[in-house]
Amino acid sequence: MSHFGRSGPPDITDTYSLLVLNITFRTTADDLFPLFDKYGKVVDIFIPKDRRTGDSRGFAFVRYKYADEAQKAVDRLDGRVVDGREITVQFAKYGPNAERIQKGRIIESSPRSRSRSPRKRHRDDHYKDRDYRRRSRSRSYDRYERDRYRGKDRDSRRRSRSRSASPVRSKGRGRDRYDDDRRSSSRSRSASPARRSPSPQKSPSPPKASPTRGESPERRSRDGRSPSPRSVSPRGRPADSRSPSS
């Protein structure tokens, strides 16, 4: 059965999370399940996927029920060749909620309170709160998601995590294009409409601009009636320069 990650995160507070890196982009939870389940009881397996394409990002999270089993799996599966690629198995450092994890186990924000537990905070309430907030801000949900993707893009992330932080601008061609496209798609509405209007000759369709130059309005204007033969256009374009008859 492959129902991992389809029903949301189960009780991870009592499970150990393992991080599997270096896996192939085609490896799925079903492929890792038998591998990890052989060394221990796998509670759940989750593989982050891209929301745009849906492909795996190249790493998966395996949750074990016991630490000893998880440790064994790490020692046995770490360095194992899966699908022709050597995978890297290690304990997760951060949790789904950006929480700290020790030895694969999630430590709540206050390890001391774990024992005392002054606040009777159940994880159900936590999820409920989050859901409520998300539903309430459905308006900014779209923007939030879009912004998140842009910042967490594979390219952006890779460059950001580079060993040496060298902000090279030569490689920003893709980003420039994206930015330009986005700007001309939403900002061109009230940004500078007077700059793009007076550019009929700069149209991106030269072959369809004027297939018949002989019938251009200039000639008709001169032939018919020319109020200002010197400069028909307010910009004073040298229309005379061009020979009307080729």
Next chain:
DNA sequence: GTTGAGCGTT
């Protein structure tokens, strides 16, 4: 169809 440091969801 591609790539390869890293840390997660209905």
